Amino acid sequence: MVEGLTGSLAQLSLADILKMLAAGSQTGRIELSSGLDRGELYLENGNVVHADASGVFGERAFTRLLSWPNGAFRFEAHIPAPETTIDKPLDRLFAESARHASEREAIRKVIPSMSAVPKLAKQSPAPTVTIEAHEWQIIALVDGQASITEIADVLGREEFEILKQLYRLKTTGLIELTFAQPVAAPQRVVAGAQFFAFLTTAVAAAMGPLAEIVIDDALDALGLTRATMPRDATAALAERISADIRDENKRVRFQQTMLAAIRNQAAA
Amino acid sequence: MERGLAQLGATPHVGGAFVCDNKGEVIVSSDPAVLATVTMSTIGREVGRAFIALEAAGRAAIRMELVYDTWRLFAHDISDAVVFVVCQPAADMAMVRMTVDVVVAGWRKDGDAQKRLARHKAVRRELVNRSELDNGAWLTWSMLESRG
Numbered sequence: 001m002v003e004g005l006t007g008s009l010a011q012l013s014l015a016d017i018l019k020m021l022a023a024g025s026q027t028g029r030i031e032l033s034s035g036l037d038r039g040e041l042y043l044e045n046g047n048v049v050h051a052d053a054s055g056v057f058g059e060r061a062f063t064r065l066l067s068w069p070n071g072a073f074r075f076e077a078h079i080p081a082p083e084t085t086i087d088k089p090l091d092r093l094f095a096e097s098a099r100h101a102s103e104r105e106a107i108r109k110v111i112p113s114m115s116a117v118p119k120l121a122k123q124s125p126a127p128t129v130t131i132e133a134h135e136w137q138i139i140a141l142v143d144g145q146a147s148i149t150e151i152a153d154v155l156g157r158e159e160f161e162i163l164k165q166l167y168r169l170k171t172t173g174l175i176e177l178t179f180a181q182p183v184a185a186p187q188r189v190v191a192g193a194q195f196f197a198f199l200t201t202a203v204a205a206a207m208g209p210l211a212e213i214v215i216d217d218a219l220d221a222l223g224l225t226r227a228t229m230p231r232d233a234t235a236a237l238a239e240r241i242s243a244d245i246r247d248e249n250k251r252v253r254f255q256q257t258m259l260a261a262i263r264n265q266a267a268a
Numbered sequence: 269m270e271r272g273l274a275q276l277g278a279t280p281h282v283g284g285a286f287v288c289d290n291k292g293e294v295i296v297s298s299d300p301a302v303l304a305t306v307t308m309s310t311i312g313r314e315v316g317r318a319f320i321a322l323e324a325a326g327r328a329a330i331r332m333e334l335v336y337d338t339w340r341l342f343a344h345d346i347s348d349a350v351v352f353v354v355c356q357p358a359a360d361m362a363m364v365r366m367t368v369d370v371v372v373a374g375w376r377k378d379g380d381a382q383k384r385l386a387r388h389k390a391v392r393r394e395l396v397n398r399s400e401l402d403n404g405a406w407l408t409w410s411m412l413e414s415r416g
Contacts, residue, residue, distance in 0.1 A: 235362035242366065252373040255366045262363060266280065 005075040009034070014041075014066050015094065017073060022046035022090050029079040034071030041065060042081030048090060050081040058085035060158075063097045104160070107167045111148070114159060116177040118151070118166060119144035125173030135165050142175060188230035195234060196226055198261055199241075206245045206254040214241060234262050269381045272371035273298040279367050281359035283339070288312020289349045289388035296384070302354045315343045316350055317405075324413050333361065344368045346375075348385045 005017075009032070017030065018041075025046040032039040039061065042050040051061035086093065120142055131139065141151045152162045169175045196215070203211035218240040219225060224233060238258035245251035269287065276285040277298045284302025287295045292313030294305055301308070315332060322329050332343040335357075342353040342364055351372060353364055375381035 232360065235360045235366065239362040239366050242369075248373070252370055255370050259363065259366055259370065 006073065008070070008072055009068055010070040012073075014068065014073065017075070018043075018048065018090060021075065026075075026077060027080070028075055028077040029081075031074045031076070032065055032068065032071055034068045037068070037071075039065045039068075042079070044081060046090070048086050048093060049084045051086060059088070059093065059096065062086060062093055063100050066094075066097050067101065103164070107163050110167055110170055111163055111177065113179065114149045114152075114163075115147050116179050117144065117147050118142045118169075118175045118177055121174055121176055129172070129174065131174075132165075135169060138162065138165055138169070139174075144178075188232060190227070191229045191231050191234050193226075195231075195261075195265065199238070199258075202254055202257045202261075203241055205257075206247075206250040214244065218244075231265060234258075234265065238262070269296045269375060269378075269384060270299070272374055272381075275371055276353055276364075276367055279353075279359070279364055281356040282364060283354040283356065285351065285353045286312075287349050287351050288316070290316045291388075292316070293388065295349055295388055308352070311341070311352060312350060315352070317409075319343075319345050319350070321409065324409070331365070342368070344372065346372055346385075348389050 014030075014032070021028075021030075021043055023046070027044050028042070030041040030043070032041070037054055039053040040051070041048055041062070048062060051058060051065060053061035053064040056064060088096075120139070137155060138151060141154055146154075148162060148166060149159070152159045155162065166175065170177060199215060200211050203214055207214055215237075216226075218237055219229060221240060222229075222233065222236060224230075224237070229237065235258075238255070242251050242255050242258070245254055273285045273287075273296060276282055284298035284300075286297035286302065286308050288308060289295055289312070292309040292311075294308045294312065297305075297308060303311070318332065319329065330345040332345075334341040334343075338357065340355040340357060340359060340361070342355060342361065344351040344353075344365075351368055353368060355361070355364060375385070
């Protein structure tokens, strides 16, 4: 009898756990957690009869839980399911989940991000186009401005359902997708020669004539150079250097000097 | 000690600071207090125990940084007490750590600060006992201690 079985999904996948419990015709509950996500699966004589993935139930929840690559699980025997939301044998559930996963992968290749913005194609892909009623709901919201996430929110439908329909509309040539350009990171201000002249004096006061070498070593360790070191990394550099100052009084004096300099630099 | 905390509070993106003894009693806090006294006290007690647990596990540390979505908590162990700094995520932690070093060094030379800290002296390890901990914490502690 398997009781109080616990472990990590990274070491033992949910599929393997289920196969093992099914082979033993177990009844009970598997509690799952992955980060902030929680889930539960209930078995009755080795068959999965109920799945709950943070408020999503049934087969959708089962598929979602099966896709967790890591997390923790705990099986407790003899806990009955609060309700029945699944009535398929385990083999069929696995097969459908696998189909679902490959469908997701195919969609992901065409629509890699929910932030993509769909817009109607300028030209019809064929002389006659058939559009299903549920697709029309999406087309009505395609304005070249709203992202897929926003469309899914307005329709209040599962993101995957919207993605499936957009996938069909995209592959039939009815819509095009645009992707937001990544925002260029603001250029970081470099610390500059004046800062290094000041730093050299401060390090020399604490550590003697090897100041230049100490500074270059610390820069190296941080993966920076004098030319590229950004101003917002000056505290990290000073802290790194201070760790090498053995004399406590000198170390504290160096830290005080550098903190004052960094504050002045920020205020300038 | 208040001046030291004011110095910490003047660091960009720092909300405030406080010092708790090993029992969790707040010795001094920035004005206005950055958290409710009961919260500071709980943090002080738990983080103090975490420092002992780390020591018992052979991984002694004097600093700890807890990062949350909207804030960070920096803890610096000064053996009779722990200095806590409550920061926003944007805080330059190198600057915070150096400022704490400078402030703590100042307290070591400050007779008044030493007297105040001495009044709160308590052997931290003695505070970790069966009656102070719940079952889970006690089991974890016993396991760590036996391995240490």
